[in-house]
Amino acid sequence: MAKAKTAYVCAECGAEHAKWQGQCVECGAWNTLAEIVVQPAGKGVGAVRSGYAGAGGGARVTRLASVAGDAERRTSTAIGELDRVLGGGLVAGSVVLIGGDPGIGKSTLLLQMLGASATSLKGLYVTGEESLAQVASRGQRLGIALEGLEALAETSIERILAETTQARPEVLIVDSIQTIWTEQLTAAPGSVSQVREAAARLVRFAKESGTSVFLVGHVTKEGGIAGPRVLEHMVDAVLYFEGESGSRFRVLRAFKNRFGAVNELGVFAMGDKGLREVPNPSAIFLSAHAQPTAGSAVMVTREGTRPLLVEVQALVDQSSLGNPRRVALGLEQNRLAMLLAVLHRHGGAAVYDQDVFVNVVGGIRVQETAADLPVLLAVLSSFRDKPLPDKTVAFGEVGLSGEIRPVPNGEERLKEAATHGFRRAIVPKANAPKKTHIGELEIIGVERLAHALQVARE
Template sequence: MAKAKPKSKTVYVCGDCGAEHNKWQGQCAECHAWNTLSEFVVQPAPSAVASVGARRSGYAGEATGAPRVTALTEVAATAESRALTGIGELDRVLGGGLVDGSVVLIGGDPGIGKSTLLLQMLGSLGEALAGLYVTGEESLAQVAARAQRLGLPLGPLKALAETCIERILEQAVAERPRVLIVDSIQTIWTEQLTAAPGSVSQVRESAAKLTRFAKETGTSVLLVGHVTKEGGIAGPRVLEHMVDAVLYFEGESGSRFRVLRAFKNRFGAVNELGVFAMSDKGLREVPNPSAIFLSTHSGPTPGSAVMVTREGTRPLLVEVQALVDQSSLGNPRRVALGLEQNRLAMLLAVLHRHGGVAAYDQDVFVNVVGGIRVQETAADLPVLLAVLSSLRDRPLPEQTIAFGEVGLSGEIRPVPNGEERLKEAATHGFKRAIVPKANAPKKTKVGEMQVIAVERLAEAIDACI
């Protein structure tokens, strides 16, 4: 008598936290998010004999036999194999190039340039590194038209218009590309599930198959991901945990500059930054991004301060602008663009308590020029100096930069890599620097730049205003 085939099981998975539930409900019991549960069909596990047969007939390079516990001292300390993409800013964000067998997820708003960047990467690789561009949203004619518009050589470029993951992997096994691009993961579906493409179950299972293919064949896989209106990657949160690197493409609407930022990278530094400029011939690298983040004023301007922030391994000069105006509201507004709004409120309280300057009846607007987001505490001191400059309508001294963390007791605390920040400012011609005393070099000058070391907020105010 034939053994009955085990039945599949239906569970409901939360798209935010990945928790599983036996039945659908409006609110996730784990993260308490509403309307985030999606149907997921769990297939029965194959038998032991089938599993062994699948391992023996898997992709080339897959290890056979049962795993064993190994001491790390026995593991060969070999560096991962990398391949340069030919785009310096992309290589910087990736940590030095594409790693063989890595899976990279690239997200960003529609029209920001994700497909353009990846197509340009394949064009720069050319015949040196065979690539395959899989499109699930466009036709092959549209991809070819974009490549012609970008001026890329069409000969080495190979494309496939397909959305079924099984057929994509069949073509990938036959072509054996070194780089596989899937645009986008939300359009891919698998025959093993009945859910619609883009659902939690389809995205997770398709990404799992692509990740397994990358690890077993050594192919570098790049996935394009849609983003939600909140700015996160659409689909299950577990998708970002499965991949090796998560990159976000950012840019202000109406601006031609684009910023590529790494939020996760198992093979390099996180928060690394790459800057591009969009032109009619595609994306162009910006090797000196400090120049675009600094506004060119005809003379000293109240409410403007320049700081040296650090993104990954790169110091950047960024202008912070503040506008302080008498408020007509009972609750004055605190608006921060490029900074954390709660931190701005805290800094204004420190300015009142330890600087003797009250802004409780003023509307305060703070903006970081260029659309960049500053996430480190080195922006505390320049933000307060810009606010004070606008409030008193007195510009800061020309060619002055500042950085430093401001504590709740009014002390100016040091920040990492102070010497590198000073050298970057001196390279761009700045003459004065207001820095924490612990970050000050032994000499009072760095090149032609005078360094003013301060310990308290009142000292920094007296030094510049």
């Protein structure tokens, strides 16, 4: 018998190497090469790797206008927050990868989705980690009607596809992709080659049959999806389930979506009966202070298509170190250092000898520049130990020369603040509408940082 050929594949970028080495020459990652057995390109493997539609030789050149009508056909999952993150609902033939920490609620969400949409969508739950009795027990605990649900406990991709082809579900859930293996490879389940091959087979099945596939993915200690990096490129959408330890709130965020907006946000609350939608997430991200507190500012951020009210807290304290600390949770730390320099130069507040801690309440990560102005207002409020006026909201980008620059969708942000009873808004002058009031919300447009700081003290 001929000796099997081996190769080494990088878990980060999927590049193959003839021999093991400490660093991948393609992406520069260290200690990411894993050994795989090279298989000849047969019918199963070769067809998957050569393309979805053209694998059987039946592909034809087609005008895009003739298929454009099918692109927007979506089916609701019966869970509004999940539909929002997906871009409006399920698309036939889509493949969605959901990752998150152990116990965060990935399996719970998908099982609840099958139960809620059982009357309109035929689903199949494939579990590679639990027995059918465990899945049924969890379903009963969540109060899901199990009569219309079908499940399969299997890890072989060949048998999964055979059973799925016979059952013909509209939604297929595979929990998890790291447990699935193919008989055509000799590598262990969970290895780079097995995960890549199993995912490729499922992606091809979804495109050919029109079945919507959900893949549950394990995460590494760094927080990324376990397995080859190419896994995230193969699927249509990548969703991450996030949540603070000890908090009952969960955030579902889209990092990649071929059928909708990225950075869309869905908010859930974990309870005795599983996950519950939070239709008004702004309320959970705002702290209910009995009276105005120094170091606290409220901003209106935008996640995907939805404006959110978020509280930014700052603590400025005398530093006992030669190099004062700059700690930012939910914000970019380098941008915080830049904003503190702008505050010193154009705001007259020197915090170079102070420790500065900034936190976005609720575990939200704000990645837009609209947080610049509320961060500086919170820092100055803590530094001077003087609270901002009650029911005040702010947003705006701060430039290096001290100017307040406009941000997108300013009117929608102001309407969201007015809906929640805020009375005062400090915003870039270019974002201020012609009317100085929206309901009871007074809108103050500012052009310079010094003017914004003066208005905040009044």
